[in-house]
Amino acid sequence: MAGTEISAITTKLLEAKKAKGITFADLEQLLGRDEVWIAAVIYRQASASVDEAEKLLHCLGLSDDLVPELTAPSVKGLGPVVPTDPLIYRFYEIMQVYGMPMKEVIHEKFGDGIMSAIDFTLDIEKEADPKGDRVKVTMNGKFLPYKKW
Amino acid sequence: MAGTEISAITTKLLEAKKAKGITFADLEQLLGRDEVWIAAVIYRQASASVDEAEKLLHCLGLSDDLVPELTAPSVKGLGPVVPTDPLIYRFYEIMQVYGMPMKEVIHEKFGDGIMSAIDFTLDIEKEADPKGDRVKVTMNGKFLPYKKW
Amino acid sequence: MAGTEISAITTKLLEAKKAKGITFADLEQLLGRDEVWIAAVIYRQASASVDEAEKLLHCLGLSDDLVPELTAPSVKGLGPVVPTDPLIYRFYEIMQVYGMPMKEVIHEKFGDGIMSAIDFTLDIEKEADPKGDRVKVTMNGKFLPYKKW
Amino acid sequence: MAGTEISAITTKLLEAKKAKGITFADLEQLLGRDEVWIAAVIYRQASASVDEAEKLLHCLGLSDDLVPELTAPSVKGLGPVVPTDPLIYRFYEIMQVYGMPMKEVIHEKFGDGIMSAIDFTLDIEKEADPKGDRVKVTMNGKFLPYKKW
Amino acid sequence: MAGTEISAITTKLLEAKKAKGITFADLEQLLGRDEVWIAAVIYRQASASVDEAEKLLHCLGLSDDLVPELTAPSVKGLGPVVPTDPLIYRFYEIMQVYGMPMKEVIHEKFGDGIMSAIDFTLDIEKEADPKGDRVKVTMNGKFLPYKKW
Amino acid sequence: MAGTEISAITTKLLEAKKAKGITFADLEQLLGRDEVWIAAVIYRQASASVDEAEKLLHCLGLSDDLVPELTAPSVKGLGPVVPTDPLIYRFYEIMQVYGMPMKEVIHEKFGDGIMSAIDFTLDIEKEADPKGDRVKVTMNGKFLPYKKW
Amino acid sequence: MAGTEISAITTKLLEAKKAKGITFADLEQLLGRDEVWIAAVIYRQASASVDEAEKLLHCLGLSDDLVPELTAPSVKGLGPVVPTDPLIYRFYEIMQVYGMPMKEVIHEKFGDGIMSAIDFTLDIEKEADPKGDRVKVTMNGKFLPYKKW
Amino acid sequence: MAGTEISAITTKLLEAKKAKGITFADLEQLLGRDEVWIAAVIYRQASASVDEAEKLLHCLGLSDDLVPELTAPSVKGLGPVVPTDPLIYRFYEIMQVYGMPMKEVIHEKFGDGIMSAIDFTLDIEKEADPKGDRVKVTMNGKFLPYKKW
Amino acid sequence: MAGTEISAITTKLLEAKKAKGITFADLEQLLGRDEVWIAAVIYRQASASVDEAEKLLHCLGLSDDLVPELTAPSVKGLGPVVPTDPLIYRFYEIMQVYGMPMKEVIHEKFGDGIMSAIDFTLDIEKEADPKGDRVKVTMNGKFLPYKKW
Amino acid sequence: MAGTEISAITTKLLEAKKAKGITFADLEQLLGRDEVWIAAVIYRQASASVDEAEKLLHCLGLSDDLVPELTAPSVKGLGPVVPTDPLIYRFYEIMQVYGMPMKEVIHEKFGDGIMSAIDFTLDIEKEADPKGDRVKVTMNGKFLPYKKW
Known part of the structure; x- marks a missing residue:
């Protein structure tokens, strides 16, 4: 890429x-x-x-x-603004298509804030399925409410 | 944004x-x-x-x-190439930081192919945690192996 | 802009x-x-x-x-990728010029992680100075260490 | 990055x-x-x-x-227009989210002009906090009023 | 290029x-x-x-x-966002010019979903023609309906 | 989009x-x-x-x-440099992934030149398939050899 | 534009x-x-x-x-990253072509620092010339040396 | 940079x-x-x-x-679309902030046309000033009126 | 477009x-x-x-x-950085493909300098041709040698 | 460049x-x-x-x-999206400034279609002129009408 x-x-x-x-x-x-x-x-x-x-x-x-x-703490990031590799692009597409709906649902459940991408874990599992195996990705991040000051 | x-x-x-x-x-x-x-x-x-x-x-x-x-099937997508909303950006950052590691692990488990973003579900749960509630996002997509021809 | x-x-x-x-x-x-x-x-x-x-x-x-x-939680962000307003641009320039040095110093003091922009406050003061008043901007964000899993 | x-x-x-x-x-x-x-x-x-x-x-x-x-005076700047490293990105996000509010407050306090990024100092301190240490960044730049001519 | x-x-x-x-x-x-x-x-x-x-x-x-x-599964993609090579650009132009019409026709025939670019084949044939030979490109991809959940 | x-x-x-x-x-x-x-x-x-x-x-x-x-002859084109609509993006991805291979094969069959996107037809068919219907897209464009002068 | x-x-x-x-x-x-x-x-x-x-x-x-x-202090800037208006573009071209040479000469004369674009005046004169009138643009900005701290 | x-x-x-x-x-x-x-x-x-x-x-x-x-005539230009070096950026900012005003004044003085960046000279002087030395940049370019035909 | x-x-x-x-x-x-x-x-x-x-x-x-x-002198330019209209794109492609060769030939014939786009005329003719009519575009611009100073 | x-x-x-x-x-x-x-x-x-x-x-x-x-058929194109070399930029500017007018005139003379950049020749001549030599560029491309199907 x-x-x-x-x-x-x-x-x-x-x-x-x-x-x-x-x-x-x-x-x-x-x-x-x-x-x-x-x-x-x-x-x-x-x-x-x-x-x-x-x-x-x-x-x-x-x-x-x-x-x-x-x-050593590294300089992080993938590089291309929009990834061209199809596997990685799908995660970009999910953010494009479901980003606003996720934002609505998270704000309704938690209020104004974000999901941390630092205090965060990511797990990948293979789910056997007769119609074709499935990739299950579980992201788990601490909710960080916006601080007022 | x-x-x-x-x-x-x-x-x-x-x-x-x-x-x-x-x-x-x-x-x-x-x-x-x-x-x-x-x-x-x-x-x-x-x-x-x-x-x-x-x-x-x-x-x-x-x-x-x-x-x-x-x-009606709609014209889909969020718009800005890199989202500026902090909540949505974190999902972009996850793709930037963990995209290549996820690709390695998925290819090792499944071979060459991708996780579908179409035959796909996405679930958001609130996980109570005394140190601060957590956002749990579960993505579940069919693995699509590259067809040879 | x-x-x-x-x-x-x-x-x-x-x-x-x-x-x-x-x-x-x-x-x-x-x-x-x-x-x-x-x-x-x-x-x-x-x-x-x-x-x-x-x-x-x-x-x-x-x-x-x-x-x-x-x-209501809003869709956040300024818009232009590189701001053209001179006052706002200077903060972009600070990130361009001092970003890597700050990263080195923060990692040395705290380890691998980031300063939160959510659990975060920002204060602006006017500092009188005979050679010309000064703008003092104080940012204060929680350090978030990268979680291992 | x-x-x-x-x-x-x-x-x-x-x-x-x-x-x-x-x-x-x-x-x-x-x-x-x-x-x-x-x-x-x-x-x-x-x-x-x-x-x-x-x-x-x-x-x-x-x-x-x-x-x-x-x-020697160097050619300065970080490189990527939008940084992908999460630590540096947060400073970009602060400019995106708080840029206009800061502009309003600075103009109200000082009039039309900018904070210099040249006649400028930047200090980083570690603030111990039982809920998690905090990063304190203090920027101090001369206010430069726009010259009329 | x-x-x-x-x-x-x-x-x-x-x-x-x-x-x-x-x-x-x-x-x-x-x-x-x-x-x-x-x-x-x-x-x-x-x-x-x-x-x-x-x-x-x-x-x-x-x-x-x-x-x-x-x-080995490779990191895929051509590189330039808009290709400058004239032969490859024409396929980009086809997407620009005929993308929305194709979307309308495919949705009318199949409903909401996409043509897979993974479960997909692509064939190139030379079609002799007295007015100038023709390039015939046949793409064949599985239709993937959007899953509801 | x-x-x-x-x-x-x-x-x-x-x-x-x-x-x-x-x-x-x-x-x-x-x-x-x-x-x-x-x-x-x-x-x-x-x-x-x-x-x-x-x-x-x-x-x-x-x-x-x-x-x-x-x-009237119109001003043509879709708009976004990289389409965000998933259906249209797949055609962009095909150009990214298969562009160079197609170029090699077309040059081997035809010599230096391009497939016209003007003297060009595009047909979409639905191919019934028990494992899921397929989209068949046939592009047919005149080969235009580079003129020497 | x-x-x-x-x-x-x-x-x-x-x-x-x-x-x-x-x-x-x-x-x-x-x-x-x-x-x-x-x-x-x-x-x-x-x-x-x-x-x-x-x-x-x-x-x-x-x-x-x-x-x-x-x-009121306004939000400033022209807009397009690269101006398309030919008159304005020429000033962009001057910066592209002569930017580094100017940087060398200014650093040699003044040391490390910049010319202010805030404590700054700009004058345009018409210079009659039999071979075609000339535009004379005089920029005059305070030199700001980088502060050490 | x-x-x-x-x-x-x-x-x-x-x-x-x-x-x-x-x-x-x-x-x-x-x-x-x-x-x-x-x-x-x-x-x-x-x-x-x-x-x-x-x-x-x-x-x-x-x-x-x-x-x-x-x-030899060279391939000219600096490179980055928006320069990140602060000294060079200020000239970009001048074009962003004063580009349209300069265009108005030049058109009023000269009519429709541009200042040449080719039949052009650029001079840099150091102006001593007790409040801080000043950089004086003089650009002098032939006015080129648009030809009608 | x-x-x-x-x-x-x-x-x-x-x-x-x-x-x-x-x-x-x-x-x-x-x-x-x-x-x-x-x-x-x-x-x-x-x-x-x-x-x-x-x-x-x-x-x-x-x-x-x-x-x-x-x-009135207008603010000029087409807009999109890379035009998507196929007719206009072809002129962009000509600049991409033949730009450097033209530069070599013009420098060899004229020395260092440019063709003016201001002291410039552009003519379009229809050339009948039994194999298909041809578009003849003639550009005629003053050569502007770089001034030394 | x-x-x-x-x-x-x-x-x-x-x-x-x-x-x-x-x-x-x-x-x-x-x-x-x-x-x-x-x-x-x-x-x-x-x-x-x-x-x-x-x-x-x-x-x-x-x-x-x-x-x-x-x-061998090569991978073609110049590279930078907007050329910075002044000689080549002028051809980009011509497309920006005269692109739509040329489109109107060509469509009026020929109908909907394009000028080929493949079945195409380009000639450069030096035209002596006492007021300064002129560059004459003649482009000659086959008109390709859009095919209907």
Whole structure:
């Protein structure tokens, strides 16, 4: 996708993971963290602790020299304003189509404020379905009411 | 938010709903449809059946003349490329920050393909939490594998 | 500024305020809220309580019919991606020039996370200075650490 | 963040700082300058004097050859029109949401003009709070009234 | 075309194909897949099976080491928002000019929903015509009705 | 879809068509023209002859006064650079994902040149399929080789 | 020029000026202010004093009711990111072509800082020249050195 | 500034100039050309004659091999649509704020046409001022009336 | 075409022209000016003399009240950055595809400088051709060499 | 010009041409093709035949190995959406200013359709003129009427 540059460390980690035949589910068990969060560490969108970084690197057979790169707060974001990759675009489309309806419903349930994207978790499950498996994405974020002052 | 024009029919429905003190939860019970989907009908991002449109209009005390407007497939989308409303922006940010990690995990679980945003449902729940209530958003879309030909 | 449409209610409130010769400092005393927050209510970027809305409208000699408009969560944002108004642009420039340095310093002091723009206050003071008065803007937002999961 | 290229000299300085375990607070004491300004020098958004550049380089164990790079007026700016990094985006959001209210309040207090982003200082403090620490950002810029001619 | 970077593997495959004088029609026969789909694999917009990748590489005289690159789900998309290449632009123009008419006709025939671009095939034929040969492009995608919930 | 303004004449024609319960298939029979082209006339992306305009208006019970509007060459195009309507976006995505592969195959079959979007027809068919009906779109455009001079 | 909307008050003032046959040079004499600044007041890019506004309105035969509109600090800016009007574009081109050379020369003469666009005057003169008259534009802004802190 | 890449030859010339401690004022005397124009040659926005290029290179102690690079008409322009460097941005702001007023005044003085940015000179002077030195920029361009035909 | 608003006066003139059955060729004879230039006056991209405006208005049966609107220098430009109308886009495409080659050839013939778009004429002719008529567009602009100073 | 990358082969051909002192006029004679078309081949916007490529390479003293690069259909286009180079910008401005007038005149002469940019030639001539030489650009493209179907 134009503009999405995958950094050197991400490439190194993904190649080692592929070479070793390790899945994200395996890493989930190893680290005791959700696989999406671990993928976010690998894509440098989340920061691991030193301990988590070491476990991850050992498991992938990589050197501890990479620990600082995995523990530093990173500059985040995907790049292209409108993603062109079809899988990622669908999440953009959901925001375009259902953004205002979600806003209405959330304000009715919670008042004026937002769902945090920081105090936030995201889980992906595979739901077997005879008419075709389904992707279930659960987002869970703290509601932050606007402060008055 | 600049560029987000709320159409006349949406305004009319929301005002009637407010005047009558009806909640989306009430509408959910009335129509037997999820409140987010009903909000999407009101924002003209989803199409009701004639029966659903009539029920909705009666409940809001509005004329049946609006049935055709609520049942026609609409031109969809929010408008601004990057939303400026903070609540909606957070969903854009999630796509920016977690888009590539989600793509990795979904491809590992399902192979090459996407999550449908059409054969798709979206549910919003309020999760009570002593440290501050949480917004739980569940997206559920059919996995569509790329066809080869 | 191109694209910045000032809504009808904002215009009505500002005109009444001007006609009555009431300052934001007066409103601050009346409502017991900061003047910037009150200006944000007038620009429909913040939501007042029913009580605050009534006080504000009475003080400006306007009808209570406007209460619902001032208490509803609004669609927020200024509009133009890059503001052209010189006063507002300077805040954009500060983000362009000092954004990365601020990020470094905040991460060093707090770890990975962000400053909330929701659980947040903003104060403007006039600092007398013989070489030319100074504008002092104080932003105060809760630090939100990234959640791991 | 797409488009934000961190220059070679910035990377070199940050790595040396990390390797030596020196904080911005340490540099503040050493140079007698605010830590945000020092971070701005490191990101090449501000220019040091020869003396300041030498002190900084010695402290980080780097060669004086870099003095010219740290003292030259640089080409400034972050890059992406709308930042995708969540920490930096929040400052963009503040400008989007509170830009017009701030403009109203500043004009009421000062008349037509702007807050300088050049004759300007920016300070970041950590405010301990039992409900979660807070980030306090203080901007202080000279008010510049529009000249008539 | 600005922004369209052709990846190293695509260049390698196209050069080998050219050097060997193999056409897409030849590859179609070899792999039992449509030539457009094969071109999409070469441009890394579609993923081959291991068997298909091996056949393709052998036929082009290239090493099996490239199999993983051809079988992984890729990051998809062309790049420039509006293509500048005249051949590709015409398909953008068709969407601009005939998009709304197609939407009307499809909704009338099928109801509210979309044509899938995933469960989808695309065929290109050369139609001889004395007034000038014609390009015939046939797109065939599953209709996906919007799910209600 | 933000930026897509449907003109007054299009709205008038579509409403009359709906009120009379006339389908595009009916219009196809009446005018002896393809339904997509007729929809393009209604959306003012194509120009009818006086005779075709009169037939169309009579059939919809509208006045001949509209003939000049339907026969004049119009200013064409959809509006938003990237369409947000999901149905129309899929055609944009096809151009993003399959644009370069199509270019390769067309150049191999025809040499350097383009498919005309002017000397061009577009047909939409519904293909019954037990696994879900399919949309079949056939584009047929003259190949235009680049002229040398 | 797309996006440049001329406000109602500007139109009213320009029409009155035209109807009365008054030139900017006349207004310059009347108000004791430069004609460019007066034109900026008329375009609501600068704010007049009450006295200046009254003089201007009287001279144009317009009502004093417009005084508040001419004295309020306005939302400034032209609108289109890249101006399409050829006269205005040339100034954009000058900034594009000579921006970096000017930056070098100004930094060499003054050090790190900027030329103020607020404490600033702009003068336009007509220079007779047998080979074609020349436009002479003189900008004069205070140099603002970057503050260290 | 994102997108402003300084070319290899510009860097080489500026470094030699700095190493030799030569100012633009020195070059102005040497070449008998204005310092801004010379800076424009160094930034490859203007083309020198062979003689001027040789003088410039000798003075900077660089090889004549660079003559062709300095004498060829270059591809001009700064790059970013909206400059982020504060010094250069101010000129963009001037065009945004004063563009329409300047257009009015120039048309009143000269009729319909433009100021040339080609048959054009630009001079920068330092004006000493006890309240702070001032930057004086004088632009002088031929007026080009629109040709009728 | 999105963003291209045709002004009220243009619409009035074109409708009168159509109602009277007058062609641009007729206007060319009447005014002694080229038809493209006259169309540019009608689209308010060029300014007529009072005499030309009167002749044009009389011929179209319109009131002299419109003379001021046709003689004032207008704010020029089409609007959309990239035109979506296929006829106009082709001229954009020509600039995209042949821009650099034209630049090379013009520089070789003339040296560094540009072709004026102001001291400029544009002529359109219909060239009969048995294989299909051809559009011949002749642009003729003064070469403007870059001034040195 | 930002974003315009000149490819390696173009640079190689232009340098050889310069070193040999060969003009486009010389190449026109050698190849029997127009100089603009030849420049387009060198910029890889047009494709030569094997014979033409060989002649061109021999004449420039370059190896036949480059023949495949000059004969393949290329990915076309200049790059920046709005060109910043002043010479090329003028052609963009012509499209902005005269686009709609040209559209009117062409439609009046030819009906609904476009001028082809593919079945198209472009010629540049130098017209001597005592008031300054003129650039004459002649575009000649087949008229393509919209097909009805």
